Amino acid sequence: MSLIEVQALSKSYRNTIKEPGVKGAFKHLIHPKYEDKVAVSHVSFTVERGEKVAYIGSNGAGKSTTIKMLTGILLPTSGKISVNGLDPHKNRIENTKNIGVVFGQRTQLWWDIPIIESFKLLKDIYEIPGPMYKKNLEIFCDILGMEQFIHQPARKLSLGQRMRADIAASLLHNPPILYLDEPTIGLDVAVKEKVHEFLNYINKEKKTTILLTSHDLADIEKICDRIIIIDQGTVIYDDTIQKIKGELISERKINALIEDTGNVLEEKLKNLPVTVIREDTNKVSILFSQNEIAAVTILENMLQITGIQDFSIEEPGLEQLIKKVYNGTFLIS
Numbered sequence: 001m002s003l004i005e006v007q008a009l010s011k012s013y014r015n016t017i018k019e020p021g022v023k024g025a026f027k028h029l030i031h032p033k034y035e036d037k038v039a040v041s042h043v044s045f046t047v048e049r050g051e052k053v054a055y056i057g058s059n060g061a062g063k064s065t066t067i068k069m070l071t072g073i074l075l076p077t078s079g080k081i082s083v084n085g086l087d088p089h090k091n092r093i094e095n096t097k098n099i100g101v102v103f104g105q106r107t108q109l110w111w112d113i114p115i116i117e118s119f120k121l122l123k124d125i126y127e128i129p130g131p132m133y134k135k136n137l138e139i140f141c142d143i144l145g146m147e148q149f150i151h152q153p154a155r156k157l158s159l160g161q162r163m164r165a166d167i168a169a170s171l172l173h174n175p176p177i178l179y180l181d182e183p184t185i186g187l188d189v190a191v192k193e194k195v196h197e198f199l200n201y202i203n204k205e206k207k208t209t210i211l212l213t214s215h216d217l218a219d220i221e222k223i224c225d226r227i228i229i230i231d232q233g234t235v236i237y238d239d240t241i242q243k244i245k246g247e248l249i250s251e252r253k254i255n256a257l258i259e260d261t262g263n264v265l266e267e268k269l270k271n272l273p274v275t276v277i278r279e280d281t282n283k284v285s286i287l288f289s290q291n292e293i294a295a296v297t298i299l300e301n302m303l304q305i306t307g308i309q310d311f312s313i314e315e316p317g318l319e320q321l322i323k324k325v326y327n328g329t330f331l332i333s
């Protein structure tokens with residue numbers, strides 16, 4: 001049995017349709033009208049212990065709704081969820097022991113009391129044994145750099161400090177699963193890096209399974225090794241980042257600074273499976289598929305007729321690849 005099992009999961013929200021004004025309110029009392037908004041539709045996936053999965057999609061795709069059902073906050077309209085063998089909604093209390101949850105937009109810390117006191121309360125709530133609490137606190141403080149603000153109340157912290165405290169709070173009880181919904185929203189690059197480092201440390205040392213939603217592709221690339229993409233409530237891609245970057249897309253671009261050779265270069269390369277884009281007399285870009293030709297072959301051919309002062313090879317960024325998935329430009333396994 002997988003740690004997380006989601007089968008044909010759907011969620012619809014019931015929205016009231018009301019005409020404006022008092023008349024509309026009366027009409028609604030007598031003949032109430034509703035429309036159902038399908039937020040998640042027949043989503044299925046499994047996650048094994050220790051996996052780091054990005055659950056991504058455009059605004060309104062259904063990511064937060066899925067996370068809320070996985071945490072047990074929301075009851076699915078249909079379908080099944082098993083988290084560490086439990087139905088999260090039916091076994092909400094038991095389920096909280098298995099999960100840590102971080103919502104980037106909200107805090108689970110007590111607003112007016114020092115962070116360290118919030119941590120002590122969590123120690124009691126989760127019945128965390130003393131030595132385990134002490135060890136976690138030490139390591140988390142160290143990696144997340146929390147010493148300067150651990151005695152401050154949450155309301156006095158910057159966003160980056162609060163987020164680090166929130167992430168630490170969610171992991172004090174060593175849950176096997178961590179759900180993160182937009183954990184780095186609004187954070188600066190240095191804090192983001194601390195968060196990436198910490199999450200990778202936790203995953204490596206404690207085998208914590210991570211399910212992350214984020215619009216920040218750096219989060220995804222630095223933390224996750226698998227991507228599930230949802231669009232309008234439905235899974236449209238589920239595979240490793242390696243696969244999305246490597247196998248499905250093999251396009252590459254050589255950018256080279258060359259000697260002025262007129263159009264001899266174009267002539268030389270015309271029988272190779274490449275597209276030559278002349279940026280100016282000394283600058284050229286060569287587009288190719290690494291499945292059809294190796295970069296070194298192209299460079300060897302170029303060197304036969306021109307000196308190369310400098311060159312770089314560009315891979316398509318994750319953003320471009322994800323756009324292609326959204327556009328349906330490549331098919332999903």
Ligand SMILES: Nc1ncnc2c1ncn2[C@@H]1O[C@H](COP(=O)(O)OP(=O)(O)OP(=O)(O)O)[C@@H](O)[C@H]1O
Pocket residue numbers: 013014015037038039057058059060061062063064065066
């Ligand atoms: N409480 C609610 N009542 C009615 N509709 C809702 C509710 N919560 C979400 N929705 C709708 O369900 C759909 C999915 O919302 P959800 O918040 O899961 O998307 P998301 O992928 O997390 O988006 P974002 O990236 O913007 O956070 C959206 O169309 C949203 O308007």
